[in-house]
Amino acid sequence: MNAAPSTSGEPKKLRWGLIATGRIARKFAEELPSSHTGELVAVGSRSPEAAEKFAADFGGVRAHGSYAALLADPDVQAVYISPPHPAHLEWVERAAAAGKHILCEKPLTLRLADTQRAIAAARAGGVCLMEAFMYRCHPQTDRIATLLADGAIGRLLLIRAAFCFDRAFDPAHRLFNRALGGGGILDIGCYPVSYSRRMAGAALGRPFAEPEQFKAVGHRLAATGVDDYAAAVATFPGDVVAELCCGTTLRREVAVRLHGEAGWIDVPAPYHPGGWDGADTFTLHRAGRDPEIVRSETTQKLYALEADALAHAVAAGAREVPAMTFADSLGNAAVLDDWLAQVGVSYD
Template sequence: MNSPSSPLRWGILSTGRIAGVFAQGVALSASGRVVAVGSRSLESAQKFAAAQGIARAHGSYEELLADPEVDAVYVATPHPQHAEWVIKAAEAGKHILCEKPMGLNHAEAMVMVQAARDHGVVLMEAFMYRCHPQTAKIAELVRSGALGTVGLVQATFSFKTDYNATSRLWANDAGGGGILDVGCYAVSMARLVAGAASQKPFLDPVAVTGAGVLHPESRADMYTAATLTFENNVIAQVSAGVGLNQDNVVRIYGSAGWLHVPSPWVMNREGGSSKLILHKAGAPAPEEVVIEGGPLYALEADAFAAAVRAGLRDVPQMSTDDTLGNLATLDQWRAAIGLTYEAEKPAAYTHTIARRTLRRRESAPMTYATIPGVALPVSRLVMGCDNQRTMPHAAAMWDDFFERGGNTFDTAWLYGGGLQERLLGQWMKNRGLRDDVVVIAKGGHTPHCTPEGITRQLHESLERLQTGRVDVYMMHRDNPEVPVGELVDVLNEHVSAGRIGIFGGSNWSIERTAAANRYAKRKGLQGFGVLSNNFSLARMVEAPWGGCISSSDEASRKWLKKTQLPLFAWSSQARGFFTDRAGRDKTSDAELVRCWYSEDNFARRERAVALAAKKGVSPIAIAAAYVLHQPFPTFALIGPRVIAETVNSLDCLGMKLSRQEVAWLNLEREKL
């Protein structure tokens, strides 16, 4: 856009049916015009351009993205291709309107959203119905209390087509079936209404259950229904299908009446009026609420252009946070009916979401330190591999971490019953980078912290990880009933066999660690090369799990300073205590309250918040920086659930804390 008043110049990426519909919508918009189209063949692009009156046709998507006259692109490919082209469009500096669903799953959308954030462009999922005044009126009626207290939402989008093995609608490898194609509409409406009932833009459900029928050949969902439960006691019944005709309406039931939406999804494309039917309790007849609206896709294009002109990060009608919540819900719906796409299975996930070779970015912010006995420099932030439950989620998180310079991954025999080790092993194999990363494995958790238990679990871990060695191995717990020398002896056997590089203990006391190293020195053996205990700005009030040990106390810090033994600090950010999930008045997270709530920790948190505001970073970055600014080698284990949390944590790397600031954060000084 050359100036705030000039039209937004659109490029259309792909030439399918929906691309033509959108092009016609832009032609009716007040804010934009289509200036170019790109296709995989020049012939297809030229044919589309001639039909739509578009000036320039490009014979590849890359040429379209390189066109300097294009401000924004409409990605109209089938949804398995969305991620690749949204990411490339963001990197090309283009604003992006992406056909729904944004991606096959939440993981893909998470990568796309972060790409848009990283490159400062607007990204919107193309739910055109969200930009129509009818949808705004629905939310307004709910917010105003016209229906009383909302209790139930029913939303359906379904149609019947005959099975066609070559159609994307029925192809499992193309994300076919009803949930992604049209169920995304029903879920987005339910979340919108639930949010309006709580005066919020949307709400995500706290529980999703469902049932569905999968096609016996393609395993795409033919028809399916789900129940969404929200924290405000709203319940939604949503249904979708590509193999069953249903009544495509929305009904919203409240204590003072109910609302019938006869045409919730595709209003008149050329404009005109639509209606809602409001049934008020005690009224003699229902009331028709008439809404005047413009051309459906023109309204979408205008809403998008308005956000771009205003310099917004998101389009308010369909924010990226809304999109992420929607896809997370669709993931849960699919899980409830046992639907996994072939492309999501671990062995098949050989590609990055961006569909390119994984490599460290030139602008990667990571910093490193060396540890004797570890061949590679070790990233100061270490990715905890303990909460990624699917390959798409794991790959999205780990690919992003690696691209940002992270090369160290921490897991354990215990995590997920072995799932986390299997996913990490498959990811390393799929990416071909075992020699480019540092793997930390743990075993010997109570009651198996014995020489025999350690050996058995180490062999199992290596098999799951699909590698012959791990760089760092730690006993996950200590067993004081076993003489420390027996544990040192068996670990040295595995060092000699090449199964592990260096070893140490996780949740080991300073006294037992020191005893292990005295024994090793006396016997001429390798001793503990690392320690992994809790260490954070917030002091652990109560251990989250049995047998946990913290080294945040003054005596432990003095010992670590004296010995210079590297510390891998778990819960380095106190498991969310420095985010907005915590606060004296926030008690919904029982573990957070039990383990971290104390007056001195709240005082530390207040200081972290104040220093974060001064330095222009998040409080969790301050908490991580505190860990990294100790007078002994430290590495912060982080457990981000989403990429945005990884990015926020990385802010600690470029930050310098003075000794006075570190002491002040730790309540050792009254003033800076």
């Protein structure tokens, strides 16, 4: 299943199949053509009609009327998994058993124990697995991490990270439906957690860091049992404090600010840089200097960047991707477990 290196220095094209046909799967299919390493060859849906309709919008793509049929397609080398969260574990395990490399939407699973199972399945199947935090593959993220590591704003003191939007309550919608893995912490709180862990680690010269303390509060919807807005304070090694916020019914920004002893960095589009109309710049404020607007150049779309990250790992014979390693996914899952428990949300 590995994609062999080509004479151009890029891996040969990795042939992708999609498990699910929702909005995110469509976005992946639309952006994959800007990848240097991937091509879409098949799509699978629980509905044959949905698969056919989706495939018709992307010429030359085969339609499969079930996820299992897609995994049985010998031409598919890698799969992008994006059904509702509770289905992730099953299809990661089945894809791994079928020998397919895996890019699975965040959160990888509902809980830490299941994330451990997903990783074990990938190892047993000899396939590469990545949790799809696409911002981790964008050059903006590494640029900011390098600035922190180099002390551009002095010692990092405080991280303020939020991911919020305001959606009208609908008990049937996946964001509010416990059976579909609803709730803001799991769906979008994973981003501030992941981002703060990445940047707290960068300040220490590490790929990521784990909080030494984590205190959380939140509002749980009585009607469905999931959270709709929540906040947390994490303390990382080096006395770095992170204020985290997420909300599915909350009118607040999607942004990050990193405060240091000698300045700060404003990141207006931390989780979707350059994508979904997000800004591809951030602003560096340093004491005694004019603010500096920094652009991270790339001609590729966000989903293409993460597809390429997986493909390069596959070509190298690796089982995990440097941008989001197994240890990183496990650490994120552990923090999410803690946050959910403190707010009183359970998916058991």
